Amino acid sequence: MYQDFTPEVNGVLAGVRDLLPTIRERAEEGERLRVIPDASIKELEETGFFRLLQPKRYGGMEADPVAFYTAVRDIASADGATGWVSSVVGVHPWQVALFADEAQQAVWGDDQSVRLSSSYAPTGKAVITEGGFTLSGKWSFSSGSDHCAWVLLGGLVFNEEGQVVDFRTFMVPREKYQIVDVWNVVGLRGTGSNDIVVEETFIPEAFTLSMGETGQCRGPGQAVNTSDLYKLPFHSIFTSTIATPIIGMAKGAYAEHVEMQQKRVRAAYLGEKASLDPFAAVRIARSSSEIDAAWALLMSNIREEQAYVARGEQIPLELRLRVRRDQVLGTARSIEAIDALFEASGGRALAEGTYLQRAWRDAHAGRVHAANDPERALQMYGAQQFGHKVDPGMY
Template structure:
């Protein structure tokens, strides 16, 4: 696999990674049903994706990564999720964590990747645990939920807050090794069942040095310690835009998988009640057109927005607030379109589509489960855009 050298993103190498990932899609699809039954993406799938270079796409060149244009990452993820929603989901978030670690102080990056650049990180950002600021760092304990892919990772990003004497809130992401936490297997859901999004538990307070933390204020201002050692343009992008898109793209892949499954089944399906082949049903034709257009529109908007953000970063320009708000608007509506297009297919697929052996119902359950992620709350994201359009103040950590 080609790698970037000396802070220069390797776009040609990234394109090769995307092709290598696409080559894995058929076998990932064959494993999807078994992964769901096991409640875990197979180790061999994660290893093969790692060998293909997927997790290096957004990793700094200093650690053998490609520091590539994020469009490569999203293109690869969408292809994976077409075959298996759960594999696409955990691959997306694990991959973007390599991007986030590049924003941390250099010592934190060395702590994780110094001995093994292939080390992976999971996350749980909601500040549900207890954090206390102490000399040189923080004491942490408690429980964090929904850590997708945690069984495939050796470190975790955990969210937390501390409070100053004046009441000021310091919200941060903290980096902790698996040696100090345990995974409590409790992910039992309708969809995305193989993501293994279990709880992470720190039973007794553990010390986290300050260099293993990153303030949301720094990430929002695009002024992070990691910028001093990772100069590639991709690290000048906002967390709010990059991460939220990371949870929408696999759902678009799921919607594409549902669409193709519906097309394949409909070509052979016969509706006894009407004595008609469904392939000749004009109402099915309309649903196909609407579903295809919805997914295409969502993907085209994401491509445009990512390209514009990256262009500003390459030129060293400040990202306009209008663009950051548009990224969130189109991301959350992209998720909405993924859900609605999948619903269009399932509503017209007949009772057999709800059998456990039928892949269409798995796509349907996966896309609805992914919709529940906090980044996919449409009212919150759309309100931000509306306020910005009207010239009102906008303050949010997810832009």
């Protein structure tokens, strides 16, 4: 089934698929707790999922990112919140691999199963000090933070004159930040995407990564992690991480809609079987095509970037912007498919416990993530096609 991947990675994907019925059963519990149940995280850890993108030097698999996205899509097809947390937490080992080895050792040296959450918006402030930075601030939407021992935080760097001189990611251990429970929402409720607060604390330079350098597909960790995996663009990897769970939600919504319609009898239409309605057939044809297109374009673009890296060539700006174009449109296609399926499913889709109503809420919640802002990504692509300069920090 997964012939493109190694036997080890195929085993992870098979293990994930075996967990899907249980993950789906726990969806209501996650909504009630407002956090993914510990048992689900533990079981996913046991499959090896969280090590897919982790360096081999620290017990990881350095797997094909398409394998990672495949696993995320499948998890989200069972529960959107679990898929979301799995995706954003599971991708962080990829970025940690770009940090200086001192930082990697601090995270995984004693325990290779350590996980990290994040909040990349530069709402924190960092001041240059001897040997590093003094960091402080509050960050929102750190999904899965309850299950993590470190956090990756975005912050603007200020010099002594108060001028902004850099935008960096700061790696902070659990004892240096607080998690503030604020996650009372209607969608992605189970993700526990709470606030992170850091009082003034010193972060050594080795535990930081310049986003300018990252935007150039570079990082000090590449000196020890030489796999082509770690030469792919940050924005391609991370924005695909945000789109993939929503594609998975659409996949799950489609499956439940088809099952519902096969059993549904429409009383308002004199007992007609819904599956015999030709318009219903057209709707699922259109929806399935949108979902398939979202997935196919997302993965084919990643494959094209991989091919450039394998040849030792620089990835063209046009391709990197195309990744963003198809990523945001893939999200839009998936949500449009979910909307169409939900609207055509009848009143029973409104019942608590159905996947459809939860996918509808979760997908629209995921849409508001900055990575899924279509206008900005599409404007960048169009501007580049017209020959205008595009800010390299945004792709």
